[in-house]
Amino acid sequence: MEFSNLPHAFSDMLELVFVGITIFISLVIMVVFGQWWQK
Amino acid sequence: MAVEAPTKPTLADKIYDKMFHNYVWKSIFRTGYPNTPRNQMLVVATNVFLHLHPTRIHRTHVKITHTYCLGGLTFFMFLGLTVTGILLMFYYVPDVDRAYLDIQNIQTTVQFGQLMRNMHRWMAHAMVILVFLHMMRVFYTGAYKPPREFNWVVGVILLVLTFLLSFTGYLLPWDQLAFWAITVGTNIAGSAPVLGPKTRFWLLGGFEVGPDSLIRFYTLHVIGLPLLAAIFMAIHFWRIRRDGGLARPL
Numbered sequence: 001m002e003f004s005n006l007p008h009a010f011s012d013m014l015e016l017v018f019v020g021i022t023i024f025i026s027l028v029i030m031v032v033f034g035q036w037w038q039k
Numbered sequence: 040m041a042v043e044a045p046t047k048p049t050l051a052d053k054i055y056d057k058m059f060h061n062y063v064w065k066s067i068f069r070t071g072y073p074n075t076p077r078n079q080m081l082v083v084a085t086n087v088f089l090h091l092h093p094t095r096i097h098r099t100h101v102k103i104t105h106t107y108c109l110g111g112l113t114f115f116m117f118l119g120l121t122v123t124g125i126l127l128m129f130y131y132v133p134d135v136d137r138a139y140l141d142i143q144n145i146q147t148t149v150q151f152g153q154l155m156r157n158m159h160r161w162m163a164h165a166m167v168i169l170v171f172l173h174m175m176r177v178f179y180t181g182a183y184k185p186p187r188e189f190n191w192v193v194g195v196i197l198l199v200l201t202f203l204l205s206f207t208g209y210l211l212p213w214d215q216l217a218f219w220a221i222t223v224g225t226n227i228a229g230s231a232p233v234l235g236p237k238t239r240f241w242l243l244g245g246f247e248v249g250p251d252s253l254i255r256f257y258t259l260h261v262i263g264l265p266l267l268a269a270i271f272m273a274i275h276f277w278r279i280r281r282d283g284g285l286a287r288p289l
Binding site: 038 | 161165
């Protein structure tokens with residue numbers, strides 16, 4: 001495994017990780033906004 | 040005191056009775072016109088636009104395990120798909136010479152393009168899964184039963200719209216997978232009796248997958264179906280409150 005090629009070797013996993021984090025963060029932002037809105 | 044002879048119902052009376060005094064009508068319009076102070080107060084107290092949250096809820100509804108918020112998560116996926124979809128529309132042109140190259144462009148050169156495309160893809164998968172889980176939850180808790188039967192019908196329409204959104208989005212990358220998946224899919228539609236061939240022709244805009252199919256699927260995917268879904272979602276959410284909130288154990 002070449003170091004320069006490392007991101008590509010894990011691209012599928014990285015894709016899921018980044019997508020998962022972004023979906024979760026946007027959900028958290030919406031929930032926090034909802035909490036603030038209801039105060 | 041003279042007693043009036045009962046009048047025979049006229050044809051208009053019979054039609055009125057058939058139209059408004061049946062199970063289907065009553066499942067859609069459950070309460071009549073609020074003509075008593077008590078009814079009128081109820082209308083104000085349960086109005087979704089005046090009180091976004093119900094004025095009172097049952098104890099069982101506080102626990103997340105009651106619904107797992109599956110419908111809400113599905114709606115969240117729809118919102119996410121709308122946002123990422125609009126961003127993808129900035130770079131995607133539904134033309135047979137450009138579509139595939141535009142996808143490559145989004146994947147390689149557009150800032151956060153790959154993330155946006157992946158988000159759109161995974162949120163679409165998640166929406167189908169969540170919509171199915173939501174349906175199972177509603178089924179297993181008996182929340183489809185009266186007085187919520189009309190909302191179940193609306194939900195089934197939304198399920199079909201979700202599948203159609205997935206299906207129409209599949210062609211847009213315009214690669215081999217998309218081409219043959221839609222060829223197979225529309226052939227299945229074409230095998231339906233009587234209306235099958237017409238439906239296939241209407242979907243494809245021809246006898247095989249081509250430029251007309253791409254623009255049709257694109258238009259349905261970005262405006263037609265989302266608009267319909269949004270309208271039905273509005274009815275679906277409003278209807279939850281109209282039918283007395285979440286279903287609860289008896």
